[in-house]
Amino acid sequence: MKDFKNIRAEQEEDRSSNEPANDNEGVDFTDQAVDAEEMTGALEGIQAELADQKERYLRLYAEFDNFKRRNARERAELIQTAGKEVITSLLDVLDDCDRAEKQIKEDDVHDDPIHEGVLLIFNKLKNILSAKGLKSMDCIGQEFNPDEQEALSQVPVTDEKLRGKVIDEIVKGYYLNDKIIRHAKVVVGA
Incomplete structure (x- = not known):
């Protein structure tokens, strides 16, 4: 029986040594408070x-x-506006087409097939440029607008309604997608 008592006593000793020690023993709480503040x-x-x-x-x-x-x-x-430069360079050709069309219409020979063919080509060119966003300015009879038009000269007018308005258009102005690419050159009534 002695062995049994010795074994039991040893087990109790082991248990007491394996039990966790009281956490409060030997611990400084001020260090933990400082650590918490730092954290x-x-x-x-x-x-x-x-x-x-x-x-x-x-x-x-x-x-x-x-x-x-x-x-x-x-x-x-x-x-x-990618084609702006190309379209701008074609404006002079378009002006020539307008003058030629005006001349053809003023001629007495209206049934000439060559004239009709030329007019068809001019209209096709105008339609293609229009599809690309080109639009001509309508200036004649409108109030002079220095943002869109360039006055080349002034002509005295007898009718007060024409004073400050565009009387004649020397060079047509054009928009490309609602941006001016060429200002109209006009004659203004004074």
């Missing part, structure tokens, strides 16, 4: 940095979104 300060610093990063992200996202919209708008504008 709280670090947490606040990290939260502030996170807020700054979120704000920076939102600004960059908005800036990138504006860039995409501006780029799309510029691309659409570039596509619309």
Whole structure:
């Protein structure tokens, strides 16, 4: 029986040595309070940095979104005006076509098939340019507008209604997609 009592006593000793010691023994709570304050300060610093990063992200996202919209708008504008130089160089040819058409209509020979063919070609050219966004200015009889027209001269008028209005158009003005590509050169009533 002695062995049994010795074994039991040893087991109780082992249990008592394996039991956790009281946590309050030998621990300085002031160190833990300081650590908690440091952790709280670090947490606040990290939260502030996170807020700054979120704000920076939102600004960059908005800036990138504006860039995409501006780029799309510029691309659409570039596509619309891509042929501006070609169309501008064709304006002199179009003026010659208008003069030739006017001359053909003034001639006495209206049944000439050559004249009809030339008029068809002129109309086809005008329709193609119109489909590309070219539009002529209607100036005669309108109020003079220095933003769209260039006054080459002034002519005295007897009718007060014609004063300040366009009397004659020397060179036609044109719009390309609602932007002026050539100002009209006009004579204004004075």
